[in-house]
Amino acid sequence: IASLVMYLFAEFDDAANLLAANPDATTISIDEPVEIPKNQHSRLPEPGREEDDELLGTDDSDKTELLAGQKKSAPFWTFEYYQTFFDVDTYQVLDRIKGSVFPVPGKNFVRLYIRSNPDLYGPFWICATLVFTIAVSGNLSNFFIHLGKPTYHYVPEFRKVSIAATTIYAYAWLVPLALWGFLMWRNSKVMNIVSYSFLEIVCVYGYSLFIYIPTAILWIIPQKVVRWVLVMFSLCLSGSVLVMTFWPAVRDDNRRIALATVGTIVLLHALLAVGCLAYFFDAPELDFPAPIIPAHNGTTVITKVS
Amino acid sequence: FAGLADVSISEDIPVEGEITVPVGSRSPDEDYSTLDEPVRDTIMRDLKAVGKKFVHVMYPKKSSALLRDWDLWGPLVLCVSLALMLQGGSADSKDDGGPQFAEVFVIIWFGAVVITLNSKLLGGTISFFQSLCVLGYCVLPLTVAMLVCRLVLLAGSGTVSFVIRLIVVIAMFGWSTLASTAFLADSQPPNRKALVVYPIFLFYFVISWMILTFTPQ
Numbered sequence: 001i002a003s004l005v006m007y008l009f010a011e012f013d014d015a016a017n018l019l020a021a022n023p024d025a026t027t028i029s030i031d032e033p034v035e036i037p038k039n040q041h042s043r044l045p046e047p048g049r050e051e052d053d054e055l056l057g058t059d060d061s062d063k064t065e066l067l068a069g070q071k072k073s074a075p076f077w078t079f080e081y082y083q084t085f086f087d088v089d090t091y092q093v094l095d096r097i098k099g100s101v102f103p104v105p106g107k108n109f110v111r112l113y114i115r116s117n118p119d120l121y122g123p124f125w126i127c128a129t130l131v132f133t134i135a136v137s138g139n140l141s142n143f144f145i146h147l148g149k150p151t152y153h154y155v156p157e158f159r160k161v162s163i164a165a166t167t168i169y170a171y172a173w174l175v176p177l178a179l180w181g182f183l184m185w186r187n188s189k190v191m192n193i194v195s196y197s198f199l200e201i202v203c204v205y206g207y208s209l210f211i212y213i214p215t216a217i218l219w220i221i222p223q224k225v226v227r228w229v230l231v232m233f234s235l236c237l238s239g240s241v242l243v244m245t246f247w248p249a250v251r252d253d254n255r256r257i258a259l260a261t262v263g264t265i266v267l268l269h270a271l272l273a274v275g276c277l278a279y280f281f282d283a284p285e286l287d288f289p290a291p292i293i294p295a296h297n298g299t300t301v302i303t304k305v306s
Numbered sequence: 307f308a309g310l311a312d313v314s315i316s317e318d319i320p321v322e323g324e325i326t327v328p329v330g331s332r333s334p335d336e337d338y339s340t341l342d343e344p345v346r347d348t349i350m351r352d353l354k355a356v357g358k359k360f361v362h363v364m365y366p367k368k369s370s371a372l373l374r375d376w377d378l379w380g381p382l383v384l385c386v387s388l389a390l391m392l393q394g395g396s397a398d399s400k401d402d403g404g405p406q407f408a409e410v411f412v413i414i415w416f417g418a419v420v421i422t423l424n425s426k427l428l429g430g431t432i433s434f435f436q437s438l439c440v441l442g443y444c445v446l447p448l449t450v451a452m453l454v455c456r457l458v459l460l461a462g463s464g465t466v467s468f469v470i471r472l473i474v475v476i477a478m479f480g481w482s483t484l485a486s487t488a489f490l491a492d493s494q495p496p497n498r499k500a501l502v503v504y505p506i507f508l509f510y511f512v513i514s515w516m517i518l519t520f521t522p523q
Contacts, residue, residue, distance in 0.1 A: 089497045091497070121428070125505060132508065132511075154521055155521070156404045
């Protein structure tokens with residue numbers, strides 16, 4: 001009870017400080033009273049949950065969650081509200097990118113790097129870079145594969161940029177939306193320790209797409225084996241970041257549902273990679289050139305159909 | 307008015323001042339009279355402003371003329387001419403051709419708006435239209451590159467012409483990025499400069515890619 005009272009006082013203190021700093025801000029406090037009892041439940045010590053602290057970060061993660069609910073206190077129709085989503089420095093963005101490429105076993109990406117400061121800069125510009133990287137690399141790879149063939153005329157294939165953009169932005173925004181809705185629905189049925197806000201999920205997904213940028217550049221190499229090895233490698237890296245992020249959120253649930261959720265996350269991630277590889281990059285030909293057999297009257301040419 | 311006869315200004319409070327309008331300030335009159343000037347003067351004034359900004363882009367020094375008197379005529383002219391020159395690359399109306407006029411237009415303007423929003427959201431102090439103005443004017447080197455590429459393609463489209471085009475496009479891409487960075491980077495918070503410069507780099511890279519891959523039918 002005492003700790004509950006302490007938490008309430010801490011929250012009122014922070015709210016008062018925020019209001020003093022910004023007197024005409026409207027604080028949105030609809031869901032905060034609901035959050036406090038849930039966090040209180042999780043504060044009861046349970047044996048055998050030591051790895052939770054590692055995955056949850058430090059002990060003041062609850063406090064940072066409370067603060068996060070109050071940080072975005074500007075009304076949503078002002079410019080300042082959206083500025084809170086871009087409150088990152090260069091080194092923070094670079095750290096988050098590094099964390100998405102080198103997953104540390106046992107550490108949660110959200111708790112370790114995002115720490116209640118989700119940004120939209122990373123997801124948006126990583127997706128934009130990925131769109132153009134895939135389109136340009138696909139174009140280059142097709143050019144090198146078909147180079148030298150007499151019937152080949154180079155086309156820039158600009159339509160594929162819009163297709164790539166639609167696919168990647170839909171993946172980066174709709175899948176987190178669906179996942180967030182699903183996790184909220186399960187949270188109402190089963191008490192979970194860890195819950196993520198929608199922006200944190202978007203952040204994780206956006207940064208986890210970063211590994212596909214160098215992968216797409218390396219896909220220019222026209223060897224099937226190389227391409228599939230790259231797919232597996234990047235899928236393992238970014239998939240493991242996603243799994244380590246979302247496993248604590250579904251672990252308390254029904255075993256089958258938890259496994260199905262994590263499996264779906266990895267499957268969709270793999271589908272994106274394989275789909276991009278199949279659609280934007282033509283299959284590499286075999287190494288020997290197509291045999292041309294001139295007929296006796298010199299008008300028929302038989303080429304190998306690939 | 308009988309009561310007012312008693313009102314008088316006390317003699318030990320000096321009342322002095324000037325009632326006449328000073329002769330030196332004639333600018334309010336000049337602003338009003340631009341309505342009566344010949345049309346050629348009006349157009350030449352705007353053309354000179356645009357031309358001065360082109361010179362500033364080609365020789366980027368840290369001058370604030372580009373920022374202070376922003377206008378969007380230059381970017382419009384550059385964007386339209388670039389889109390027109392990129393036009394002839396898909397004459398056989400196949401789906402896989404180069405970008406259409408509307409696509410180039412949308413990419414340039416929408417890209418510039420997104421970059422401006424990005425720099426403002428990151429805490430930049432530059433105004434919306436000033437940033438659009440700078441980004442639009444710095445497309446000038448790439449428009450020159452497009453012109454050179456079309457001329458080189460008239461001469462032939464082999465490997466040599468490709469190498470020439472590649473070198474020209476890379477040089478102009480570097481020039482554009484450096485010019486716009488020189489103008490825009492100062493208005494950003496110091497620990498976020500790279501976050502603002504990277505989208506500009508991406509923007510000009512996409513335009514350079516469209517220029518480099520232009521193949522006439």
